[in-house]
Amino acid sequence: xxxxxxxxxxxxxxxxxxxxxxxxxxxxxxxxxxxxxxxxxxxxxxxxxxxxxxxxxxxxxxxxxxxxxxxxxxxxxxxxxxxxxxxxxxxxxxxxxxxxxxxxxxxxxxxxxxxxxxxxxxxxxxxxxxxxxxxxxxxxxxxxxxxxxxxxxxxxxxxxxxxxxxxxxxxxxxxxxxxxxxxxxxxxxxxxxxxxxxxxxxxxxxxxxxxxxxxxxxxxxxxxxxxxxxxxxxxxxxxxxxxxxxxxxxxxxxxxxxxxxxxxxxxxxxxxxxxxxxxxxxxxxxxxxxxxxxxxxxxxxxxxxxxxxxxxxxxxxxxxxxxxxxxxxxxxxxxxxxxxxxxxxxxxxxxxxxxxxxxxxxxxxxxxxxxxxxxxxxxxxxxxxxxxxxxxxxxxxxxxxxxxxxxxxxxxxxxxxxxxxxxxxxxxx
Amino acid sequence: xxxxxxxxxxxxxxxxxxxxxxxxxxxxxxxxxxxxxxxxxxxxxxxxxxxxxxxxxxxxxxxxxxxxxxxxxxxxxxxxxxxxxxxxxxxxxxxxxxxxxxxxxxxxxxxxxxxxxxxxxxxxxxxxxxxxxxxxxxxxxxxxxxxxxxxxxxxxxxxxxxxxxxxxxxxxxxxxxxxxxxxxxxxxxxxxxxxxxxxxxxxxxxxxxxxxxxxxxxxxxxxxxxxxxxxxxxxxxxxxxxxxxxxxxxxxxxxxxxxxxxxxxxxxxxxxxxxxxxxxxxxxxxxxxxxxxxxxxxxxxxxxxxxxxxxxxxxxxxxxxxxxxxxxxxxxxxxxxxxxxxxxxxxxxxxxxxxxxxxxxxxxxxxxxxxxxxxxxxxxxxxxxxxxxxxxxxxxxxxxxxxxxxxxxxxxxxxxxxxxxxxxxxxxx
Numbered sequence: 055x056x057x058x059x060x061x062x063x064x065x066x067x068x069x070x071x072x073x074x075x076x077x078x079x080x081x082x083x084x085x086x087x088x089x090x091x092x093x094x095x096x097x098x099x100x101x102x103x104x105x106x107x108x109x110x111x112x113x114x115x116x117x118x119x120x121x122x123x124x125x126x127x128x129x130x131x132x133x134x135x136x137x138x139x140x141x142x143x144x145x146x147x148x149x150x151x152x153x154x155x156x157x158x159x160x161x162x163x164x165x166x167x168x169x170x171x172x173x174x175x176x177x178x179x180x181x182x183x184x185x186x187x188x189x190x191x192x193x194x195x196x197x198x199x200x201x202x203x204x205x206x207x208x209x210x211x212x213x214x215x216x217x218x219x220x221x222x223x224x225x226x227x228x229x230x231x232x233x234x235x236x237x238x239x240x241x242x243x244x245x246x247x248x249x250x251x252x253x254x255x256x257x258x259x260x261x262x263x264x265x266x267x268x269x270x271x272x273x274x275x276x277x278x279x280x281x282x283x284x285x286x287x288x289x290x291x292x293x294x295x296x297x298x299x300x301x302x303x304x305x306x307x308x309x310x311x312x313x314x315x316x317x318x319x320x321x322x323x324x325x326x327x328x329x330x331x332x333x334x335x336x337x338x339x340x341x342x343x344x345x346x347x348x349x350x351x352x353x354x355x356x357x358x359x360x361x362x363x364x365x366x367x368x369x370x371x372x373x374x375x376x377x378x379x380x381x382x383x384x385x386x387x388x389x390x391x392x393x394x395x396x397x398x399x400x401x402x403x404x405x406x407x408x409x410x411x412x413x414x415x416x417x418x419x420x421x422x423x424x425x426x427x428x429x430x431x432x433x434x435x436x437x438x439x440x441x442x443x444x445x446x447x448x449x450x451x452x453x454x455x456x457x458x459x460x461x462x463x464x465x466x467x468x469x470x471x472x473x474x475x476x477x478x479x480x481x482x483x
Numbered sequence: 484x485x486x487x488x489x490x491x492x493x494x495x496x497x498x499x500x501x502x503x504x505x506x507x508x509x510x511x512x513x514x515x516x517x518x519x520x521x522x523x524x525x526x527x528x529x530x531x532x533x534x535x536x537x538x539x540x541x542x543x544x545x546x547x548x549x550x551x552x553x554x555x556x557x558x559x560x561x562x563x564x565x566x567x568x569x570x571x572x573x574x575x576x577x578x579x580x581x582x583x584x585x586x587x588x589x590x591x592x593x594x595x596x597x598x599x600x601x602x603x604x605x606x607x608x609x610x611x612x613x614x615x616x617x618x619x620x621x622x623x624x625x626x627x628x629x630x631x632x633x634x635x636x637x638x639x640x641x642x643x644x645x646x647x648x649x650x651x652x653x654x655x656x657x658x659x660x661x662x663x664x665x666x667x668x669x670x671x672x673x674x675x676x677x678x679x680x681x682x683x684x685x686x687x688x689x690x691x692x693x694x695x696x697x698x699x700x701x702x703x704x705x706x707x708x709x710x711x712x713x714x715x716x717x718x719x720x721x722x723x724x725x726x727x728x729x730x731x732x733x734x735x736x737x738x739x740x741x742x743x744x745x746x747x748x749x750x751x752x753x754x755x756x757x758x759x760x761x762x763x764x765x766x767x768x769x770x771x772x773x774x775x776x777x778x779x780x781x782x783x784x785x786x787x788x789x790x791x792x793x794x795x796x797x798x799x800x801x802x803x804x805x806x807x808x809x810x811x812x813x814x815x816x817x818x819x820x821x822x823x824x825x826x827x828x829x830x831x832x833x834x835x836x837x838x839x840x841x842x843x844x845x846x847x848x849x850x851x852x853x854x855x856x857x858x859x860x861x862x863x864x865x866x867x868x869x870x871x872x873x874x875x876x877x878x879x880x881x882x883x884x885x886x887x888x889x890x891x892x893x894x895x896x897x898x899x900x901x902x903x904x905x906x907x908x909x910x911x912x
Contacts, residue, residue, distance in 0.1 A: 070829070074853065155874055159863055168885050169855065247695070251885050266676070270696050272886035293908040300910035400499070422903050424503065426598065434588055434906025443911065444902070445584055456597050456680050456899035457701035458887035470885035473873070474851050477863025479722040481729035482872065 057234045058242040062170070062197065062249040068227035069169045069195045077144035079224065080191055084140045087218040088133040091183065094214040095129055101210035102179070109203050121177040122204055132183040132211075139187040142447045145466050146193045160476040165469045167193035169251040172243045173450075174199045174265060176257040179207040185256075186215050186229045188450050192468040197250065199232040199243055201257075209233075244269035251470075256451050259378070274459060276451035279309035279406035280378045281436045284395040284421070286412035287320035293433060294411040295328050300435040301409065303336045307380050309452060310407045310439040314375055314385040316395045322346060322388045327355045334366050338382045341370035345388040375402045392417055396424050403427060405454050407436035428454060428461035486663045487671040491599070491626065491678040497656035498598045498624045506573035508653065509620055513569045516647040517562040520612065523643040524558055530639035531608070538632050550606040551633055561612040561640075568616040571876045574895050575622045589905040594898045596622035598680040601672045602879075603628045603694060605686035608636040614685075615644050615658045617879050621897040626679065628661040628672055630686075638662075673698035680899075685880050688807070703888060703896075705880035708738030708835035709807045710865045713824040713850070715841035716749035722862060723840040724757050729864040730838065732765045736809050738881060739836045739868040743804055743814040745824045751775060751817045756784045763795050767811045770799035774817040804831045821846055825853050832856060834883050836865035857883060857890035 055063075091098070102124040109119055145165050152162040171194045175181045182198055189196035200208040208231060216226035232239050244253050244265055253273050255265040266275055283301050285294040301312035317325055326349045333340060334356070342350065347369055350356060357363055374385040375398070389395045399408055409431035410421040418432040429439040439461060441449025446464030453459045459467035484492075520527070531553040538548055574594050581591040600623045604610045611627055618625035629637040637660060645655035661668050673682050673694055682702050684694040695704055712730050714723040730741035746754055755778045762769060763785070771779065776798055779785060786792055803814040804827070818824045828837055838860035839850040847861040858868040868890060870878025875893030882888045888896035 070853070073855070153874065155872070159867060161873060166855075267699050272702075272884055274886070290908070296908060296910050304911050418905075422905075424499070426502070426595075427901065429902040429904055431904045432906060434904055434909040435911055437911040438588060438904060438909070439902075443584070444590060445582065455701055457703070460899055461902050470889055472856065473858040473868075473890050475858055475860045475863055475867060476847075476851075477861060479719070479725060480863040480867070481725050482733055482864055482866040 056242055058232055058239045059246070059249075061230055061232060062243075062246050064227045065170045065195045065197050065230045066249055068225045068230075069167070071225050072190075072193045072195050072228055073167055073169075075193055075224070079222070080144065080193075081140045083190060083219055083222045083224055084136045084187055086222050087183075087187070087215050088136045090214040090218040090221070091129060091133055091136075091211065094210060095126060098129060098207065098210045098214070099124060099126075101206035104206045105204055112203075114203065118177055118203070122179065122207070124179060124207060128180065132180050135180070135184055136187050139191050139448060142191065142465055144191060145469050150471060157480050158478060159480055162474045163471050164474050165466075166472050168468065168470050170195045170197060170249065171468065172197045172199065172250045172253040172271070174240055174243065174253065174255045174257070174261065176201040176261060177204055179204050179211060181256060182208050182211045183215070185450065186212075188448055188465060188468060190228060192465050194468060195228050195230065197230045197232060197243060199240060202235045205235055240264070241268055244271060244273070247271055254451055274451070274453050274463070275455045276453055277309045278378060278404050278454055279311070279452075280314070280376065280402060280404045281310060281312045281407045281409075282314045282316055282399050282403060283312045283409045283411065283436065284316040284389075284399070285318060285321065285325055286392065286410055286414065286417055287318040288414040288417065289318075289321065289325075289411040290413060291321065291325050291328055294325060295332055297409065297411055297433070297435050298329055299332050299336065301437055302333070302338060302384050303382070304435070304437055306382055309378075310436050311380070312384070312409070312436050313377065313379050314387065314402070316398060317346065317386065317388050318395075319345070319388050319390050323349055326350055327353045330356060330367075333384060334363055336382070337366070338384050339366045339368060341368050341374040341383060341385045343370050343387045346386045378404070392420060396421065399425055399427075406452070407431065407439040409434060409436050428452065485671055487661055487668045488675070488678075490659055490661060491672075491675050493656045494599045494624045494626050494659045495678055497654045497659075498596070500654050501619075501622045501624050501657055502596055502598070504622055504653070508651070509573065509622075510569045512619060512648055512651045512653055513565045513616055515651050516612075516616070516644050517565045519643040519647040519650070520558060520562055520640065523639060524555060527558060527636065527639045527643070528553060528555075530635035533635045534633055541632075543632065547606055547632070551608065551636070553608060553636060557609065561609050564609070564613055565616050568620050568877055571620065571894055573620060574898050579900060586909050587907060588909055591903040592900050593903050594895075595901050597897065597899050599624050599626060599678065600897065601626045601628065601679045601682040601700070603669055603672065603682065603684045603686070603690065605630045605690060606633055608633050608640060610685060611637045611640045612644070614879065615641075617877055617894060617897060619657060621894050623897060624657050624659065626659045626661060626672065628669060631664045634664055669693070670697055673700060673702070676700055683880055703880070703882050703892070704884045705882055706738045707807060707833050707883055708740070708881075709743070709805065709831060709833045710739060710741045710836045710838075711743045711745055711828050711832060712741045712838045712840065712865065713745040713818075713828070714747065714750065714754055715821065715839055715843065715846055716747040717843040717846065718750065718754075718840040719842060720750065720754050720757055723754060724761055726838065726840055726862070726864050727758055728761050728765065730866055731762070731767060731813050732811070733864070733866055735811055738807075739865050740809070741813070741838070741865050742806065742808050743816065743831070745827060746775065746815065746817050747824075748774070748817050748819050752778055755779055755815075756782045759785060759796075762813060763792055765811070766795070767813050768795045768797060770797050770803040770812060770814045772799050772816045775815045807833070821849060825850065828854055828856075835881070836860065836868040838863060838865050857881065
């Protein structure tokens with residue numbers, strides 16, 4: 055039996071207890087977890103330093119080092135996260151529906167935990183604590199498989215969480231960490247049918263593709279977003295500028311940021327200079343189709359003499375429309391109709407978040423109905439696709455599949471249900 | 484491009500229309516489908532004869548031939564099935580929840596179709612019509628991949644369905660049939676990421692395992708059931724006899740039939756002779772653990788002289804408890820406690836349907852809470868796990884996984900949702 059298999063057996067055993075926990079038990083454990091993390095601050099920071107040193111020696115990018123690095127403030131934020139989860143209602147045991155059949159059977163649909171949930175993630179160590187909190191609150195046992203580069207940090211964090219569970223008299227195996235850092239341990243986890251009820255990959259497109267293609271346990275695919283803003287012929291141009299700018303630049307590295315701007319040809323002449331000026335001021339490179347390039351190239355309002363402006367006005371190639379830039383690049387395309395915009399989104403979109411800006415309600419409704427994405431917006435930024443912004447109080451990820459959960463996933467999306475049927479001796483005839 | 488890929492492209496295109504259909508359009512199409520099936524009765528029966536002849540030549544079992552065979556009555560039943568689906572509410576467009584955020588964003592969670600649903604099934608041709616009706620009503624495009632042995636019949640049925648769609652002015656590609664009967668076409672279907680939103684295998688354990696292990700598109704696993712009846716120390720024995728008998732014998736070939744009987748030791752002496760006599764009268768072979776074998780071997784109420792009785796009293800081996808017999812065999816085990824019963828079910832059960840018979844409410848509640856299965860029963864037969872018995876009016880299968888749907892799946896379980904967000908220019912800060 056491999057290390058991972060042994061760890062999964064322990065997780066399976068702990069799941070029997072997790073299912074039966076009261077809200078009070080779970081909230082108490084979460085509070086004590088916070089205390090143990092604070093108490094272990096030095097230990098966690100020392101572990102984190104080891105990871106950082108190794109990452110520097112491996113010439114990791116500055117962005118990756120930033121994601122990996124912890125300080126006292128980031129540790130405090132993790133503890134605050136635990137308290138935010140304490141404040142949320144416990145979804146387990148909720149009777150979602152109930153009815154009585156003509157034969158007298160009382161059927162109840164009751165919310166239950168999944169059981170054992172595997173979470174596979176990359177650099178950021180706060181995911182360890184966030185995820186453990188959300189899975190504990192939903193009565194699940196979590197099996198954490200973090201990135202190799204954060205191993206020491208994750209081990210220190212998990213150690214603190216497990217000590218807290220022990221202190222409150224719960225099985226420490228409610229929070230499990232895969233201790234085998236070999237890549238094969240990921241495959242062992244995602245192919246453990248009957249042992250793992252659900253796997254959630256949180257990370258880059260490569261990780262998610264690997265998990266989806268090799269898993270035999272159920273998976274929720276998260277987070278790849280090639281999102282669009284479509285500015286309709288009847289848009290308020292100033293609103294369209296603010297929404298597009300927000301969707302692109304407020305946090306360009308995340309999945310709900312916009313990657314392509316579609317503009318109705320009727321307003322392209324007016325709108326393009328407005329949005330281009332603001333994007334250029336924000337350092338956004340525009341990848342323009344021929345019509346939009348033509349408009350901007352000749353527009354007096356843009357200071358074309360400046361080298362910087364010229365460098366930011368590029369011609370788009372087909373591939374740009376299929377790319378999740380996750381940075382300060384925006385593909386731009388002029389379309390002749392709503393149909394063309396919807397077709398473009400259907401072809402290149404990833405079903406994440408799509409927005410229309412228009413004052414025409416009929417056009418807005420058609421867009422909202424026909425565009426096939428987790429979240430469709432009228433006159434708002436795509437950046438709102440987020441568990442906290444939706445008011446869920448938490449987020450384990452954003453699903454881009456249609457099975458089980460779509461869009462932001464909070465506590466409820468970490469649950470399944472079962473049917474509880476009460477009879478008085480009924481048999482089927 | 485393979486044949487299947489071309490067919491999936493057509494399905495994808497049709498899905499855009501399917502999403503927008505009104506209830507009236509869908510119900511009209513279903514009614515006209517019924518007319519076309521009746522009109523094509525001769526053609527369908529001729530096709531069925533071809534399949535039957537080939538199956539006989541291939542020395543298929545009588546059970547398989549029975550499942551494959553159509554007659555006018557079975558065709559009529561298919562048409563009645565279409566009308567049953569017409570009577571059901573259209574779930575698409577239902578606003579499942581809606582709320583307004585402090586920033587004024589109105590968020591609605593709206594029920595939408597999956598898009599393209601692949602269904603892979605075996606002999607019974609009525610699945611073709613049932614499935615097409617349920618997927619059409621839920622705004623999905625179905626890609627049917629039936630068994631090779633029913634190819635001619637399924638082609639004739641699909642032809643009638645598609646002609647009906649054309650007659651009412653809808654795209655005939657709303658109902659697609661994979662015309663490539665090679666096994667590789669199954670793999671093409673279950674690995675068509677981005678083209679197929681969901682695959683549902685309906686059939687034997689081998690088919691389901693193949694799909695789950697090789698699919699890269701989301702799957703709902705259906706139908707493997709190793710179900711238990713646990714007769715507690717405080718059970719009414721006559722009720723326990725009726726429930727166990729019903730769960731085992733009312734239709735032994737289906738997934739919600741019981742395969743193992745667990746008996747509390749306190750009542751084993753009294754209960755075993757009662758249930759054994761009835762099971763033996765029904766021709767059920769009992770696979771008994773040592774304690775139950777001992778009780779029955781020496782019991783005067785059973786006529787042990789008869790060879791037939793003796794042949795039906797067998798000793799159980801470990802493997803019997805893990806087996807879905809799907810026939811007139813029942814494994815029997817005496818347990819010393821509720822804990823032991825729950826542990827046994829946890830070890831050998833497939834999470835389908837599990838029943839307790841007891842007059843002790845606290846024991847019943849503990850069983851209902853702790854047993855991890857799609858449906859858990861108190862004082863009722865496991866045979867009720869069924870979309871019609873639950874009152875759903877339809878059934879596409881019984882899910883044994885926890886992701887998305889669990890237990891009987893009706894129309895609602897064939898849908899996903901999306902978030903529709905309406906703003907007035909909101910951007911994220």
